[in-house]
Amino acid sequence: MEDKISRVLKNMKEAGLSQLIVADPKSIRYLTGVYVDPYERLFALLVKADGKHVLFLNNLFTISETDIEKVWYSDTDDSIGMIAEHLDDGRLGIDKVWAARFLIPLMERCRNIQVELGSDCVDDCRAIKDDKEIELMKKASEINDKVVHDAYEYIKVGMTEKEVAEFINKHFVEEGAEGPSFTTIVSFGANGADPHHEPDGTVLKEGDAIVIDQGCYYKGYASDMTRSSICGEPSDPDYAKVHDLVREANEKAESIIKPGVRLCDIDAAARDMITEAGYGPYFNHRLGHFIGQTDHEKGDVSSANTDTVKPGMIFSIEPGIYLPGRFGVRVEDLVLVTEDGCEILNHEDKHWKSVGV
Amino acid sequence: MEDKISRVLKNMKEAGLSQLIVADPKSIRYLTGVYVDPYERLFALLVKADGKHVLFLNNLFTISETDIEKVWYSDTDDSIGMIAEHLDDGRLGIDKVWAARFLIPLMERCRNIQVELGSDCVDDCRAIKDDKEIELMKKASEINDKVVHDAYEYIKVGMTEKEVAEFINKHFVEEGAEGPSFTTIVSFGANGADPHHEPDGTVLKEGDAIVIDQGCYYKGYASDMTRSSICGEPSDPDYAKVHDLVREANEKAESIIKPGVRLCDIDAAARDMITEAGYGPYFNHRLGHFIGQTDHEKGDVSSANTDTVKPGMIFSIEPGIYLPGRFGVRVEDLVLVTEDGCEILNHEDKHWKSVGV
Numbered sequence: 001m002e003d004k005i006s007r008v009l010k011n012m013k014e015a016g017l018s019q020l021i022v023a024d025p026k027s028i029r030y031l032t033g034v035y036v037d038p039y040e041r042l043f044a045l046l047v048k049a050d051g052k053h054v055l056f057l058n059n060l061f062t063i064s065e066t067d068i069e070k071v072w073y074s075d076t077d078d079s080i081g082m083i084a085e086h087l088d089d090g091r092l093g094i095d096k097v098w099a100a101r102f103l104i105p106l107m108e109r110c111r112n113i114q115v116e117l118g119s120d121c122v123d124d125c126r127a128i129k130d131d132k133e134i135e136l137m138k139k140a141s142e143i144n145d146k147v148v149h150d151a152y153e154y155i156k157v158g159m160t161e162k163e164v165a166e167f168i169n170k171h172f173v174e175e176g177a178e179g180p181s182f183t184t185i186v187s188f189g190a191n192g193a194d195p196h197h198e199p200d201g202t203v204l205k206e207g208d209a210i211v212i213d214q215g216c217y218y219k220g221y222a223s224d225m226t227r228s229s230i231c232g233e234p235s236d237p238d239y240a241k242v243h244d245l246v247r248e249a250n251e252k253a254e255s256i257i258k259p260g261v262r263l264c265d266i267d268a269a270a271r272d273m274i275t276e277a278g279y280g281p282y283f284n285h286r287l288g289h290f291i292g293q294t295d296h297e298k299g300d301v302s303s304a305n306t307d308t309v310k311p312g313m314i315f316s317i318e319p320g321i322y323l324p325g326r327f328g329v330r331v332e333d334l335v336l337v338t339e340d341g342c343e344i345l346n347h348e349d350k351h352w353k354s355v356g357v
Numbered sequence: 358m359e360d361k362i363s364r365v366l367k368n369m370k371e372a373g374l375s376q377l378i379v380a381d382p383k384s385i386r387y388l389t390g391v392y393v394d395p396y397e398r399l400f401a402l403l404v405k406a407d408g409k410h411v412l413f414l415n416n417l418f419t420i421s422e423t424d425i426e427k428v429w430y431s432d433t434d435d436s437i438g439m440i441a442e443h444l445d446d447g448r449l450g451i452d453k454v455w456a457a458r459f460l461i462p463l464m465e466r467c468r469n470i471q472v473e474l475g476s477d478c479v480d481d482c483r484a485i486k487d488d489k490e491i492e493l494m495k496k497a498s499e500i501n502d503k504v505v506h507d508a509y510e511y512i513k514v515g516m517t518e519k520e521v522a523e524f525i526n527k528h529f530v531e532e533g534a535e536g537p538s539f540t541t542i543v544s545f546g547a548n549g550a551d552p553h554h555e556p557d558g559t560v561l562k563e564g565d566a567i568v569i570d571q572g573c574y575y576k577g578y579a580s581d582m583t584r585s586s587i588c589g590e591p592s593d594p595d596y597a598k599v600h601d602l603v604r605e606a607n608e609k610a611e612s613i614i615k616p617g618v619r620l621c622d623i624d625a626a627a628r629d630m631i632t633e634a635g636y637g638p639y640f641n642h643r644l645g646h647f648i649g650q651t652d653h654e655k656g657d658v659s660s661a662n663t664d665t666v667k668p669g670m671i672f673s674i675e676p677g678i679y680l681p682g683r684f685g686v687r688v689e690d691l692v693l694v695t696e697d698g699c700e701i702l703n704h705e706d707k708h709w710k711s712v713g714v
Contacts (some may be wrong), residue, residue, distance in 0.1 A: 073639065094457045100453050100454065101453035104451060116465075
C-alpha cells in the first residue's frame with residue numbers, strides 16, 4: 001500500500017497537485033486497506049504531497065487498523081469545516097465521485113481554493129493491476145466461465161429470464177464468489193436488442209436469441225463476460241451472419257492489443273468491421289470499459305480515448321449489434337495487457353450454439 | 358406529476374432559483390415517471406422556471422414515454438457541453454448527489470454561472486408524502502412487521518446471523534415486496550454494539566442479545582424497523598434495564614410528535630432520557646432519518662435540525678444504546694405525521710422478549 005500511495009503522489013506531482021481528496025470507497029480501500037460503505041455520510045481521504053494524509057470518518061463507521069491519521073466526526077459536527085482546516089490555499093484535486101453535497105459547501109467555505117478533477121491520479125494507478133490483483137481477476141473470470149457454461153446446460157424452453165438469472169447468481173456463490181458484480185443480464189428474443197435489459201418474466205421460446213451478460217466478485221475483484229446463443233434453430237434468418245460478424249469483430253479487436261496501441265484504434269478495429277458490413281448504426285456503445293474493484297472503472301475503449309495501452313491493464317472488448325424488435329448479439333471478453341500482447345481471461349467458447357431444446 | 362413539478366417550481370421561486378439540475382434518479386422518477394439506473398453515465402433533468410424542462414439521456418438508456426423534452430447523447434458526445442447550451446448565466450441549483458465528474462467540468466465551462474446546492478427544492482417536496490405514497494409505505498411497513506415476526510419464530514440457537522438475514526430477505530419477496538431496502542442487519546451478542554454490523558457467520562448462543570434492523574421496498578417505497586430481543590435469558594445483568602430505557606425513549610419521542618414541533622426537540626426527548634440514565638455516550642447517532650423512495654432520504658431527526666414537523670412527513674425514531682464488548686439495543690419505528698399527532702407505522706411489539714430456545 002505504501003507503494004500505491006507513492007504512485008499516487010508521483011501522479012499528483014506530475015499534475016501539479018499538492019493535495020487531493022479521495023472519496024471513492026474502493027480507492028480508499030486500495031490506498032489504505034480501510035473499507036466503509038458510507039451511504040450518504042462523508043468519508044474521505046486527504047492525500048497530501050508532504051505525506052500528512054488524513055482520513056475523515058463518521059464515528060458510526062467501524063474500521064480495521066490503519067496507521068493513517070484519522071479525524072472522527074459525529075452526525076452533528078461540522079465535518080466540512082473539519083476538512084477545510086486541513087487544506088492549503090491553491091489547487092485542490094477532487095475525486096470524480098465526490099457528491100455536490102460535500103463539494104459545494106467546501107468551495108463556499110474555502111474561497112482561496114481552486115478545485116479541479118484529480119482522481120485520475122488514483123484511477124491511473126488502479127488501471128494497472130499488480131500480480132495479486134491479476135491473480136484475483138483471473139479467478140473471478142474462471143468462475144464466470146464455469147457459471148455461464150453451467151447456465152447454458154441448465155437453460156430450457158419455457159424458463160423465464162429471471163429464473164436463469166437466479167441460477168447464475170446462486171452458482172456464483174456456490175463457486176466461491178461473493179456474488180454478482182452487476183445486475184445479471186439475461187435477455188430472450190427481442191429483449192436482447194436493449195443492451196441493458198433487466199431480466200423479467202419473459203419466457204424462452206424455440207428460435208429465440210439469448211444474451212447472457214454476467215460477472216461476479218471474487219475477493220473484491222470483478223469479472224464481466226457476455227455470450228450470445230440461440231434456443232434451437234434461429235427464427236431470424238440473419239442471426240448466424242450477425243453473430244459471426246460480432247464474434248469476428250471481437251476477435252479482430254483482441255488481435256491488435258499490445259502495449260503502445262491507442263484505445264481508440266482498438267475500438268475502430270471492431271467498429272470498422274461492423275460498419276463495413278452495414279450494421280454501424282446498430283452498434284451504439286463504446287467497445288469496452290476498464291474493470292477491477294468495480295465492474296466499470298475509469299477508462300474506456302472508445303473512439304474518444306486516445307490513451308495508449310500499458311501492461312497490467314484489464315478491460316472488456318464487447319462489440320454488439322442490436323436490431324430493434326428482432327434480437328441482439330454481444331460477445332464480450334476481459335483482456336489483460338501483457339508485455340507483448342494480451343491474454344484473454346475468458347475461455348468459454350464464443351461461437352453461437354444451439355441450446356435449451 | 359404536474360403537481361409535483363409545480364411544487365418544485367414554487368420552492369425554486371422562494372429560493373430565487375430559475376434553473377435547477379436534478380440528478381438523483383429517484384427525484385427524476387418522482388418528477389417525470391422516467392426511471393434509469395445510469396451507473397457512471399450522465400442522467401439529469403434540468404428544471405427551468407419558464408417551464409422548458411429538459412431531460413439529458415445516454416442513447417443506451419431505455420425509458421418509458423414522457424412529454425418532457427429530451428436530449429440524447431452518445432458515449433462519445435460532449436454531454437456536458439450539451440447541458441451548458443441550455444443554461445442561462447447566473448445562479449444554478451445543483452442536486453446534492455451530482456458527482457464532481459459532471460459538476461467540475463460544467464463549472465469550468467460556464468464561468469458566468471454560480472452553482473449552489475438546490476436539491477432541497479425537490480427534497481422538501483419528497484419529504485411530504487401524498488396519499489398514494491402513504492398507502493405504499495404503510496404496506497411496506499406491514500410486510501416488514503410480518504417478516505420480523507416470522508423471523509423471531511424462525512430464529513434458533515446455533516443459527517448464524519447470515520442464515521437469519523437470508524430468511525428475512527427471502528420472506529420479503531414471498532410477502533410481495535421487491536426485496537430489502539438496505540442490507541439487513543442481524544447482530545448477535547457483542548456484534549450488536551456496532552450499529553452498522555453486517556451479518557456474518559457468528560452463531561447464536563443462549564444469553565445473546567439480538568438486534569434485527571430490516572426494511573423492504575414495496576412498489577418503490579421503503580420500510581425500516583429495528584427490534585431487539587434476547588436468546589433465552591439475558592447473560593448480561595443490565596440487558597433488561599437498558600432495553601426498557603431504549604424502548605421508553607422511543608415511546609417518549611413518538612409521544613410528542615405533531616405538526617409544529619421541531620425535529621431537534623424530538624431528538625432531545627429521547628436523548629435526554631438516555632443521558633439522564635447515564636448512557637448518553639453510548640447513544641452515538643441521530644434519533645432518526647427521513648425515508649421514502651430510499652431508506653435514507655434528505656432530512657433527519659437530530660440536535661442540529663431545527664426544522665419543524667409537517668403533516669405527511671415519514672421518518673424513523675430509533676434510539677439505541679451500544680455497549681462495546683457487551684451488547685446493543687435499538688428500537689426503531691417509522692412514524693407518519695398526521696394533522697394533529699402521528700401514526701406509528703410499525704405494530705410488532707417492541708418490548709424485549711426471549712426467543713430462539
